[in-house]
Amino acid sequence: MELEKAALQLEAIGNPTRLQLYRILVRAGAEGLPVGRVQEKLGIAASTLSHHIKRLVDAGLVTQERHATTLVCRAHYPAMQSLIGFLADECCADGSCPTEPASHPPGCTSPSAKKETT
Numbered sequence: 001m002e003l004e005k006a007a008l009q010l011e012a013i014g015n016p017t018r019l020q021l022y023r024i025l026v027r028a029g030a031e032g033l034p035v036g037r038v039q040e041k042l043g044i045a046a047s048t049l050s051h052h053i054k055r056l057v058d059a060g061l062v063t064q065e066r067h068a069t070t071l072v073c074r075a076h077y078p079a080m081q082s083l084i085g086f087l088a089d090e091c092c093a094d095g096s097c098p099t100e101p102a103s104h105p106p107g108c109t110s111p112s113a114k115k116e117t118t
Helices: 003-012 016-028 035-042 046-058 077-091 111-117
Strands: 062-067 070-075
Touching: 003 046, 003 077, 016 035, 016 046, 016 070, 035 046, 035 070, 046 062
Parallel strands: none
Antiparallel strands: 062 070
């Protein structure tokens, strides 16, 4: 991954609303969510949601697919994994990062979530 692409993606999720939107889509899994359902979850105007989705699509973090009259949004997991890999590889290149990165495949739970359930 190029530095510019990583910067674009980090900028896209650097907005609190877009980060919340992205988190919703990542947690929705491979089937994604219809735009209307995302709007309900976020409680924002359709035009505002459209703007935020466009930024995430332009950054390559989200895909959209139309099914009849329904527009479905999905997190683009390969892009997410590439960004995570870039951060781990490039930012930790000097070896100053922990040896066991918190890498989670799509649809998984974080270590803190596992602690909460046990």
